[in-house]
Amino acid sequence: MAVVYFGGAPTSRISPRLRLSSLVAGLDEGRKEVFHSLAELGRELGFSIYLVGGSVRDALIGTQVLDLDFSVVGDGVAIGKRFAEQSEGKLTVYQQFGTATVVTPGCRVDLVTARREEYPTAGQLPQVTPGSIDDDLKRRDFTINAMAVRVWPEGGDFLDPLGGFNDLEAGVIRVLHGRSFVDDPTRMFRAVRYEQRLGFRIDDETQSLLSDAVSRGLMDSVSGDRWLHEVERILDEAEPGLVLLRAAELGLMSGLHPSLAKDGDIRALVDCGEVPQDPDEWLAGLFSPLTSAEGEELIQRLRLSGPRATLARDTIDLRNIEETAGELAERPSELYRILRPFAPQAIAARMKLTGDLSVRRALSRYLNELRFVRSSLTGDDLLEMGVPQGPLVGEILTQLRDARMDGRLLSREDERALARCLLAHSQEGATK
Numbered sequence: 001m002a003v004v005y006f007g008g009a010p011t012s013r014i015s016p017r018l019r020l021s022s023l024v025a026g027l028d029e030g031r032k033e034v035f036h037s038l039a040e041l042g043r044e045l046g047f048s049i050y051l052v053g054g055s056v057r058d059a060l061i062g063t064q065v066l067d068l069d070f071s072v073v074g075d076g077v078a079i080g081k082r083f084a085e086q087s088e089g090k091l092t093v094y095q096q097f098g099t100a101t102v103v104t105p106g107c108r109v110d111l112v113t114a115r116r117e118e119y120p121t122a123g124q125l126p127q128v129t130p131g132s133i134d135d136d137l138k139r140r141d142f143t144i145n146a147m148a149v150r151v152w153p154e155g156g157d158f159l160d161p162l163g164g165f166n167d168l169e170a171g172v173i174r175v176l177h178g179r180s181f182v183d184d185p186t187r188m189f190r191a192v193r194y195e196q197r198l199g200f201r202i203d204d205e206t207q208s209l210l211s212d213a214v215s216r217g218l219m220d221s222v223s224g225d226r227w228l229h230e231v232e233r234i235l236d237e238a239e240p241g242l243v244l245l246r247a248a249e250l251g252l253m254s255g256l257h258p259s260l261a262k263d264g265d266i267r268a269l270v271d272c273g274e275v276p277q278d279p280d281e282w283l284a285g286l287f288s289p290l291t292s293a294e295g296e297e298l299i300q301r302l303r304l305s306g307p308r309a310t311l312a313r314d315t316i317d318l319r320n321i322e323e324t325a326g327e328l329a330e331r332p333s334e335l336y337r338i339l340r341p342f343a344p345q346a347i348a349a350r351m352k353l354t355g356d357l358s359v360r361r362a363l364s365r366y367l368n369e370l371r372f373v374r375s376s377l378t379g380d381d382l383l384e385m386g387v388p389q390g391p392l393v394g395e396i397l398t399q400l401r402d403a404r405m406d407g408r409l410l411s412r413e414d415e416r417a418l419a420r421c422l423l424a425h426s427q428e429g430a431t432k
């Protein structure tokens with residue numbers, strides 16, 4: 001099917017607004033060096049190289065360009081390999097897509113082979129064939145990400161065939177053609193992410209394409225790990241809460257899983273006056289209002305595993321026992337014992353979310369104080385005092401710590417006295 005592009009004339013190019021020299025002048029020495037090396041390699045191997053995508057967008061906006069994205073008309077992997085050798089950077093190659101990433105001490109450099117993409121099945125990864133720089137810009141997500149600046153040969157040309165610069169000036173997120181979200185539904189989250197990060201707005205036609213894709217159930221066609229990747233990228237934004245709320249407003253969260261239709265806890269975290277700094281607290285906020293069954297379904301949908309799956313389950317389980325925590329204010333060692341199994345980010349999120357003041361105080365006390373309490377005597381001290389090597393050492397240390405938490409021991413001498421007493425007690429027990 002022929003793709004109709006929304007943007008400007010396909011040949012509109014070379015604007016005086018952005019010259020490579022002024023772009024490079026704004027970079028630190030390490031990044032300037034990357035440009036020089038790539039221009040050299042382009043000349044040597046005979047490939048045209050362009051700075052593309054987010055790097056050009058951010059340079060035009062005037063925000064710091066951290067990662068550098070290049071498109072190579074020729075062989076991006078060959079350039080990547082040579083550049084990694086020269087820069088002694090860490091090279092990762094995705095041969096199937098003709099891409100290479102080189103991480104140097106100062107920056108990350110992504111090199112793609114300029115390509116044409118075809119999506120035979122909605123939501124699946126595309127079939128890729130080498131192409132021109134125009135092809136490479138046309139396969140992208142939004143006009144503001146479809147601009148390029150030529151690095152070699154004759155550095156400086158600015159390519160903007162799809163009207164990205166106008167949209168950047170107008171603050172608009174616009175797809176390149178009507179099938180964009182059908183081809184790749186993950187772009188819907190990307191649209192919201194850029195909109196909220198840059199303070200832009202999704203253009204009306206793009207928004208109706210997005211609504212259409214959601215109501216047609218296209219989000220179901222994408223695998224859980226690809227959605228997880230998008231969620232993780234949202235959590236890494238400066239203001240994940242705003243992105244998640246807007247995604248919910250547009251129906252994306254319920255498209256991910258019906259239980260995410262209610263955005264109560266994300267709204268509460270945004271409004272709580274103590275906005276989470278740790279991305280995992282936002283993840284906890286997503287799981288916090290769910291039932292255990294809903295939580296398990298969402299864990300499956302996103303293929304969460306390891307510490308993140310634990311965090312999700314902890315957040316839900318914690319909500320069910322936190323009332324008990326509130327009642328334990330007078331028994332800190334007990335409070336410690338019931339909260340210790342839970343991930344600190346789950347506790348931090350629930351602390352901000354609970355409406356019960358005594359629960360909030362208890363969770364805060366655990367997070368800020370109790371979990372750091374240790375006895376001042378160490379295992380070695382106990383061995384010196386004659387405690388035999390073995391489980392008794394740990395048991396006595398636990399009792400010392402508990403006593404310290406509960407305010408029953410104040411000095412090191414108090415601890416010694418209790419340790420002696422516990423040792424004698426255990427020896428008596430052994431001889432009986």
Ligand code: CTP
Nearest residue numbers: 053054055069139140141142145146184186187
């Ligand atoms: N891209 C795309 N469709 C996607 C993912 C990426 O068209 N689903 C294109 C965009 O042109 C994007 C480029 O590939 O600019 C690089 O992808 P990524 O690094 O994810 O984008 P950035 O814009 O660099 O992202 P960020 O600013 O969030 O780092």
